[in-house]
Structures are given as C-alpha cells and as structure tokens.
Amino acid sequence: MSPFLKLERDGPVLIATMNRPETRNALSDAGVVEEFVACCEQVNADLSIRAVVLTGAGPAFSSGGNLKSIRTEMGAGLGEPPLSRLAYRNGIQRLPLAWCNLEVPTIAAVNGPAHGAGNDLATMCDIRIAAESAVFCETFVKLGLIAGDGGAWLLPRAIGMSNACEMAFTGEPIDARQALAWGLVSRVVPDGELLEQSLQLAGRIAANPPHALRMTKRLMREGQHTRLDTLLEMSAGFQALAHHTAEHEQALAGFLQRRKR
Numbered sequence: 001m002s003p004f005l006k007l008e009r010d011g012p013v014l015i016a017t018m019n020r021p022e023t024r025n026a027l028s029d030a031g032v033v034e035e036f037v038a039c040c041e042q043v044n045a046d047l048s049i050r051a052v053v054l055t056g057a058g059p060a061f062s063s064g065g066n067l068k069s070i071r072t073e074m075g076a077g078l079g080e081p082p083l084s085r086l087a088y089r090n091g092i093q094r095l096p097l098a099w100c101n102l103e104v105p106t107i108a109a110v111n112g113p114a115h116g117a118g119n120d121l122a123t124m125c126d127i128r129i130a131a132e133s134a135v136f137c138e139t140f141v142k143l144g145l146i147a148g149d150g151g152a153w154l155l156p157r158a159i160g161m162s163n164a165c166e167m168a169f170t171g172e173p174i175d176a177r178q179a180l181a182w183g184l185v186s187r188v189v190p191d192g193e194l195l196e197q198s199l200q201l202a203g204r205i206a207a208n209p210p211h212a213l214r215m216t217k218r219l220m221r222e223g224q225h226t227r228l229d230t231l232l233e234m235s236a237g238f239q240a241l242a243h244h245t246a247e248h249e250q251a252l253a254g255f256l257q258r259r260k261r
Contacts, residue, residue, distance in 0.1 A: 001031075002019070002020075003019070003035060004018060004019060004020055004025075004029070004031065004032045004035050005017070005018060005019065005035045005036065005039055006018075006019040006057070007039065010199055010202075010203075011203070011206065012048060012049060012050040012051065012206040012210075013049075013050065013051045013052070013053060013199060013202040013203060013206050014043060014049050014051070014052045014053070015052075015053050015055070015195075015199070016039060016052060016053070016054045016055075017054075017055050017056065017057050018054070018055070018056045018057060018061075018062055019057045020057070021056075021057045021058025021059070021060070022058075023063070023066055024058065024059075024060040024062065024063035024113070025056045025057065025058070025060055025061065025062040025063065025118070026062065026063050026064065026065060026066035027062055027064060027065065027066075027092065027095070027117045027118065027121065028064075028065040028066045028069060028070055028073065028074065028091070028092060028117070029066050029069065030073075033091055033092060033094050033095050036094075036095050036098055036099060037094055037095070037098045040098040040099060040101065040102050041098075043102055043103070043104060044101075044102065044103045044104075047210055049104055050104055050105075050205065050206035050208075050210050050213055051104055051105050051106070051107065051202040051203075051205045051206045052102065052104055052105070052106045052107070052202075053106075053107045053109055053195075053198050053199060053202050054106060054107070054108050054109065054121075054125060055108070055109035055110075055111050055194070055195060055198070056110075056111050056112065058112075059111075059112045059113075059133075060111075060112040060113045060114075060115075060118070061108075061110045061111055061112050061113060061114040061118055061121075061122065061134065062114055062115070062117070062118025062121055063113065063115050063116070063118055064115045064116025064117035064118040064119070064120075064139065065092075065116055065117055067143075073087065073091075074087045074088060074091065074092075074148075088148045092117060092148060092149045093148070093149060093150065095121070095124075095149065096120070096124055096149055096150040096154065099121070099124045099125075100124050100221065102217075103214040103217060103218065104213065104214060104217060105126050105127065105202075105205050105213065105217055106124075106125040106126050106127070107125060107126070107127045107128070107129060107198050107201060107202055108121070108122040108124075108125035108127070108128045108129070109129055109131075109194050109195055109198035110122055110128060110129065110130045110131065110134040110136075110176075110185065110194075111131050111133075111134065111191070111194055111195075112131065112133055112134060112135070113134070113135045113136075113137070113173075114134065114135070114136050114137070115135075115137045115139050115173075116137070116138065116139040116140055116147075117147075117149045117151075119136050119137060119138055119139075119151070119155075119167075120138075120147060120149050120150065120151040120154050120155065121149075122136070122184075123151070123154040123155055123157075123158040123184075124154060126217070126220070127186055127201070128158075128179075128184060128185040128186060129185060129186065129187050129188075129189060129194065129197060129198050129201070130176040130179055130180070130185040130187070130188045130189070130194075131176065131188075131189060131190070131191040131194040132176055132188055132189070132190055132191055133176070133191050134175075134176040134179070134185075134188075135173045135174070135175055135176070136167075136173065136174050136175075136176075136179050136184060137167070137171065137172065137173035137174070138151060138155060138164075138167040138168045138171060139171050140168070140171065141168065141169065141170075141171040142171035147168070151168070152168070155167065155168065157224055158183070158184055159182045159183050159184050160182075160183070163182045163183075163184075176188045209245070209247035209248065209250075209251060210247070211241070211242065211245050211247060212242055212245075212247065212248070215238040215241070215242065218234075218238075219231065219234060219235060219238060222234060
C-alpha cells in the first residue's frame with residue numbers, strides 16, 4: 001500500500017497531503033499514526049522547514065475512523081476493555097501528542113468534510129483555512145462513542161465550550177460559513193484557491209527567522225494551559241536565547257538601516 005502521507009516541499013514549507021481518497025483519508029488504518037509521528041520527527045529535526053500545510057487528497061479532508069476496522073482493531077472485537085484502552089493509547093492518541101508538539105506553525109487546508117477524528121485533526125493545527133465545500137462534524141456521539149483522540153480537550157480551545165458542546169452533543173455537521181462564525185477557521189476561500197491561499201499564508205509565516213518562529217509557536221501552545229507567571233519565566237528564557245541569535249542581529253540591523261532612509 002502506498003504511503004498515507006504524501007510529503008512535498010515548497011521552499012521552507014512542507015506540504016503534507018493525506019493521500020488515501022478511497023477511504024476518504026481515514027485515520028484509523030494501520031500505519032497512519034506511525035507516518036504522522038515520523039513526519040513530526042522529521043519536521044522538528046529539520047530547521048529548513050518553517051511551516052507545515054496539511055490537506056487531503058480527493059473530495060474529503062478526513063473521514064476520521066475507518067468504520068470497517070474500528071470495531072475489530074479498537075473496539076469490542078478485541079475481546080477485553082483493557083485491550084481497547086491500549087489500542088487507543090498506542091494508536092490514535094499518539095497523533096495529537098505528536099502533532100500538537102510540532103515546533104513549527106501548522107495550517108490545516110480543509111478541502112472537504114472533516115468528520116470525527118478528521119475534525120479533531122484540524123483542531124490540532126494552529127491555523128485552519130476552509131474551502132467553501134468544507135464540512136465539520138464531531139460525529140462520535142452518533143455512533144455511541146466519545147472522542148477518543150482528545151477532541152474534548154481540542155475542540156473547546158478552538159471554538160469555546162458552548163459551541164464545542166453543541167457540536168459534540170448533537171453530532172451534527174456545520175458548514176464552512178458556520179465554522180468561520182464560530183472561529184473554527186480563520187477564513188473561507190473558493191475550493192480552487194484553497195491550497196494557493198494556504199501556501200501564501202505559510203510563506204508569509206516562513207519568511208520570519210526560524211528560531212524565533214519555533215519559540216513563538218511553543219509559547220503560544222504553552223499559553224493555552226499554563227499559569228501566567230510560568231509563561232513569563234519561559235518567555236524570559238526564550239527571549240534571552242533570541243537576543244543572542246545571528247538572525248536577531250541581522251533583522252535588527254536591517255530594521256535600523258531602513259529607518260535611516
């Protein structure tokens with residue numbers, strides 16, 4: 001079977017395309033999580049990568065879990081509840097831990113339906129841009145399940161508790177315009193312009209000094225759950241590092257030169 005993630009470079013931007021349209025880019029198939037984890041390790045180790053754009057091949061962003069295999073590989077078909085617990089911990093739950101710990105900014109270019117774990121995957125990204133045809137749905141309750149991939153942590157942070165509860169408790173979809181109104185995405189664009197506009201934004205991000213960019217990303221993530229005094233201490237430490245980088249000196253010299261003109 002061909003790789004799930006198709007990885008391409010556009011200068012300092014990595015484009016990661018979920019490339020299994022025949023399953024609507026389902027995330028619970030064998031090997032998918034391993035590919036995501038390996039991709040994250042590659043990005044974190046490669047300082048030439050300054051942003052990642054994640055999208056899906058075909059008409060869907062991601063359908064979430066593959067219903068044909070979810071029972072046998074993660075659910076009652078395993079025979080004992082502790083085995084299901086381990087299947088989640090050793091499987092899909094590695095994805096949010098790895099993706100949310102990416103050091104560079106991430107953009108979800110949501111090209112179509114994002115259901116269940118696919119919706120949660122979009123919320124793992126720092127920025128979300130939706131095509132007009134995109135649909136978002138926290139489908140778990142409709143199947144008598146809960147979000148085993150961390151959706152109860154991710155979704156309220158993206159759209160607030162009330163909106164997240166409405167999505168999670170009803171399991172009903174919202175379209176791209178509703179997603180924009182709720183803050184799930186930062187913009188909605190025509191389908192044919194999705195990747196182009198996502199790459200333009202990624203390029204504007206990637207134009208900034210890489211060390212400062214990675215430290216800014218880390219602080220933004222830490223700020224979601226840590227105390228102010230802890231974040232301030234981290235910020236002081238990171239700023240001390242930033243002051244002693246060549247990229248800061250170069251940027252400062254360029255700024256001062258422009259002011260003299």
